[in-house]
Amino acid sequence: MFEFLSKLFGGFEGSRNRAKERLRLVLVHDRASLSPGLVEALKEDLIQVITKYLEIDEEGLEVNFDKGDDSVALIANIPVKSVKRSTR
Amino acid sequence: MGKAIVITSGKGGVGKTTTTANLGTGLAALGQKVCLVDTDIGLRNLDVVMGLENRIVYDLLHVVEGQCRLRQALIKDKQFGDRLVLLPAPQTREKDAVKPEQMKALMEELREEYDFILLDSPAGIEHGFKNAVAGADAAIVVTTPEIAAVRDADRIIGLLEASELYDPRLIINRVRPGMVRRGDMMSISDIDDILAIDILGVVPDDQDIIVSTNKGEPIVTDPRSRAGQAYRNIARRILGEEVPLMNLQERTVMHWFKRLLSGEAQ
Numbered sequence: 001m002f003e004f005l006s007k008l009f010g011g012f013e014g015s016r017n018r019a020k021e022r023l024r025l026v027l028v029h030d031r032a033s034l035s036p037g038l039v040e041a042l043k044e045d046l047i048q049v050i051t052k053y054l055e056i057d058e059e060g061l062e063v064n065f066d067k068g069d070d071s072v073a074l075i076a077n078i079p080v081k082s083v084k085r086s087t088r
Numbered sequence: 089m090g091k092a093i094v095i096t097s098g099k100g101g102v103g104k105t106t107t108t109a110n111l112g113t114g115l116a117a118l119g120q121k122v123c124l125v126d127t128d129i130g131l132r133n134l135d136v137v138m139g140l141e142n143r144i145v146y147d148l149l150h151v152v153e154g155q156c157r158l159r160q161a162l163i164k165d166k167q168f169g170d171r172l173v174l175l176p177a178p179q180t181r182e183k184d185a186v187k188p189e190q191m192k193a194l195m196e197e198l199r200e201e202y203d204f205i206l207l208d209s210p211a212g213i214e215h216g217f218k219n220a221v222a223g224a225d226a227a228i229v230v231t232t233p234e235i236a237a238v239r240d241a242d243r244i245i246g247l248l249e250a251s252e253l254y255d256p257r258l259i260i261n262r263v264r265p266g267m268v269r270r271g272d273m274m275s276i277s278d279i280d281d282i283l284a285i286d287i288l289g290v291v292p293d294d295q296d297i298i299v300s301t302n303k304g305e306p307i308v309t310d311p312r313s314r315a316g317q318a319y320r321n322i323a324r325r326i327l328g329e330e331v332p333l334m335n336l337q338e339r340t341v342m343h344w345f346k347r348l349l350s351g352e353a354q
Contacts, residue, residue: 014270014271014272015271015272016268016271016272016273016274016275016278017271019234019235019273019274020274020278020282022235023235023238023239023274023282024282026235026239027239027242027282030239030242030243031242031246
């Protein structure tokens, strides 16, 4: 009963949201490490978009997932050759 | 021409075998001809859940090795006779005794005779999983609202796609509405957000499942059971009927008060 009241006045903070957040994160890890094909596809799409605005060194382009303890970051290193005049 | 559906989960203990038994029985109750195939070699259990363990003479391995005719190995259900049959898994031999090509050929043969073939997959992603998906036309993924089960379901969905089984459908098993309401269990929509696949059904946690398994009588035939109702709904959805998901989470102020007054609140 006390627990019920404290939940009622304490803003309903159960473990559900913890579960959901932890799950989201672990799936980002899992899915990122699951398919090497994904990184390749991402690379190609990135090149397509970026070359609309910049001239880049496609050979030197690197895409990686950087996995920290509580986050996953997409790190892209894209050497720019020049900025296209028309987009300035 | 029948349809072979594999029932899988990745994680063990989420209710694959119970789901297979209940959906098979539910489909037979709707007039379909159904064959259940236990592919969990060395750890067969579908026979006991169906209450048919005493009638086994031949198994899956005998059939694919040609030691008996298919018909001899199929065990007729107590209630539905030859409209619902079980092909049990071998209990004694090593796990890779059956090959995916043999499963494909077997499915070809079963499709001629049955409207639905339900394949109960073993836990895991190894040889047994590959056998189970080899001859399947569609897949059902079973999960529970727990991190480990949903995570494994996500992995299985990827592996099913790699085996060219696209658009698997999800059954969320053992949902406890009270816990969801209190914010202590992921809800249907949480899981839907994360996995983003079609939800075929939601089954509430129900103690009567244990009773029905003790007796070897799938709960789907019990008209009073909530879980039984959920399985009946899923069977109808498999046949293409539009049946709304069971309402498990009414969350109104009135509901809170009702629970409070009835002394049910915790």
